[in-house]
Amino acid sequence: MTLELQGITKRFGALTANDHIDLEVRAGEIHCLLGENGAGKSTLMNVLYGLYQADEGQILLDGEVQRFAGPGDAMRAGIGMVHQHFMLIPVFTVAENVLLGHERALGGLAGAKQKVREISDRFGFHIDPDARIEDLPVGVQQRVEIIKALSQDAKVLVFDEPTAVLTPQETDELMAIMQQLRDEGTAIVFITHKLREVRAIADRITVIRLGKVVGEASPDSSTTELASMMVGRPVELTVQKQPPVLTDNQLEVSGLTVLDAIGQKVVNDVSFSVRGGEVLCIAGVQGNGQTELTEAILGLQPKATGSIRLNGRELLGKSVRDVLDAGVGFVPEDRKVDGLVGEYSIAENLMLDRYRGAPFVSAGTVDRGARDEFAAEKLGAFDIRAQDIHTRVGTLSGGNQQKVVLARELGRPLALFVASQPTRGLDVGSIEFVHSQIIATRDAGIPVIVVSTELDEVVGLADRIAVMYRGGIVGIVPAATSRDSLGLMMAGERPAAAEGAAA
């Protein structure tokens, strides 16, 4: 089936989110829709899926003009969508979720189970139709979404930022599935802003910027070319940095073991050290103990044993307050949950961890003058795009939210800086900025730990790389280590020439 979008225009009031967009997707090809967050990709796909009505232009399937009043029409016409945020009911089983909305068509629960098994076998998914969604890992949940779309005989499948929530391995597996689907003749629209994925899988690439098609790119284009097209200006993708100048500051972690709530070792006898002036990147697939490791440093893990010494002072067993007061700056993995109070203004968030004593509090009262002055300064210095310092942080974009977190954490005297997934969910422009801030912190002689699941980021930032696997450190290797051997280490294989876990 060939899908054609002709001159699609969608306006919201005076704003044109999509401006005469033409797009053609043929059966058996993967068509990438590349663009920054907010470029209008999602609007376009919502028009296609019948969630929005286009103001101008038309949708054609095999040359026939279609009118979609809602997603139901789109589904019946053979368009399926795998949403970024899954549209699944967590307490339902796989089969029940697939059945939902198509009770008759699938022939009841038995039919749905049959269908799940059938599709599951076809793609080698190994999904139990009776498993509850909430018990499944994210990657598997996504497969359920795919099964749900395929169970409606979708001929055109739209993947909306499907890799945003996946680990590198799950991403690779998803790509294999997409290729298999393509080979079976499905037309695939792949929406993303990740350049590596685009180059790996796309047959054709359409770049969208500010609601308009900027052009088509060939899959052979370099990432720099693609990024420049996407952002509309030359982009520096590699992190510029000088060789590290080590200082005497030092974080030393030895024999750190963290138990989770049920007594299992989530961090297992981890030892490493970071000197001032260098960046130690902790790589690894999500869920191999990185989160718990950083939380243990911050004092959030009650069941941690071993030793964490910062400039000779023991941090383990101290409260979060004491750890922060010892000069630890921390960028949490999930900024919305752990980093910011969405209802607070930018100014309030910038003093979130300095609610006692100078400079913001005197005699138990918040000094609004000092707070606002600090906030105004940071707003400029960190280029936080907002109306003013009293804007609620929850209304900011992810990039600006992360800048608020960075401005706060780097805004006080530091002895150690720990950043967990610092660029997750950010666009190219913000990533550049965050990376430059991390490197500048390192160059100020502060020990820096960056936890990331993005191999590009790890390789770009690190002076040394520690790879974690199942709670332990597989090895600590120089930044120049090849991606292949890093990949093997992430799967638990010990490198031959590594420094060893105790390095």
Next chain:
Amino acid sequence: MNDQPRDTDDPIEPTEQQRVGGSPDAGQQPAVVHAPETTEVAAPATTVATDDRTVEQEDPWGSAFRRIMGGNLVMAVLAILTSLVVGGILIAATDERVQATSGYFFARPSDMLSAAWEAVAGAYSALFQGSILNLARADAGFAQLIKPLTDTLNFATPLIAAGLGVAIAFRVGLFNIGGRGQMLWAAAAAGWVGFSFQLPPVLHVLVAIAVGIVAGAIWGGIAGLLKAYTGAHEVIVTIMLNFVALWFITWMLRTPGLLQNPGSNNPISPAMVETAVLPPIFGPPFSLHWGFVLSVAAVAFCSWLINRSSLGFQFRAVGYNPSAALNAGMDVKRITMLAMVFAGGFMGLAGAQQVTGTVTTGFTSGIDAGIGFDAITVALLGGSTPWGTFFAGLLFGAFKAGGFRMQAAEGVPIDIILVVQSFIVLFIAAPPLVRAMFGLPQPGTKSRRRRRDEAALRAMTKGEQA
């Protein structure tokens, strides 16, 4: 304009300024000696501000909670007006003359309509005259004219204090339904000080109230402690502690030698000593006592505590997002407990006001008079802000003061007043309902989106020209 959420669909906001060099602003030099080499950091030439996906995935209860809390003044006024209309319909429907005349409505509709009008107008005029200005006795002097107003303030006094006890807990994300128990302990403690000690006049009443506040704070703190350190839900705990307090104090009131009035078999305490009674502010004929001033002071204190103090900053942070508060080094458990201590303290003030101001002739286990529960309504109507609670408390005080007159003068059942109050809560708790009734735009729909889009477009075109 600040509160417009960004959407995934919005185009990129263009650059307005250039930013060169990104050295982290470490405030003062960190504890590092080594001077960093001048390092060129890749300077983003023109950074494009962007929108990332901000799809909120919050739990539905939390957002419902926030919606209830986030009511504004317009909504409160509309809710009150709507409930007055509904109340009017009920007053008319329950009026005997209206019922009688409705039998021949189609023959002479004017009879029923005028009866209905008289019933409603009479009832609301009685409400007004009973709670604000007694126009009927205007010729008897200014004092008689404004006496209802002072009655309103008198009724509002404990409601305001207790409302603060709910409001402050709300702000920390806690639902304090334990007002009854906290007030009872406070009343018992303040009452005990009031009837069993002999102290100098002003000091005695102040000590009694202080002891009451402490007692309420302890009872609230127990609930907070259980919530913070065991995870027991504060709603369950506070409700159950109400019963513990109620029956414990009933027992003490029944037991000679504890709180029972010697020489009495009834579960009632002795009367307050003269020095332990809150003196009237103006003297006869006004019954308004200094407790009202204490309530106003409590509002002012609460306002400072929530909005200006370091502790309030932590309170609100924990209320909005405990995880972020934890990561910022706040002791969430301690804050949870402290919030309940303060909540219990405000409730304690209300309980102490009851024994030292409202009922000074000896109290029973009904001394709380349901104020602990009315306080929830007051706090909701006041949007959980201190001054909002103050005005909501005044309104409910007016309902109480006027309600008696409505009943006495017009024969309107007191229950109808309660129905009106309950409708106010219903409308306050369901803003979309009121918005739908008045055709106001629901948030997050078109008009707001349009405004935002227009702003984005303006920014966009500006950027393109540049």
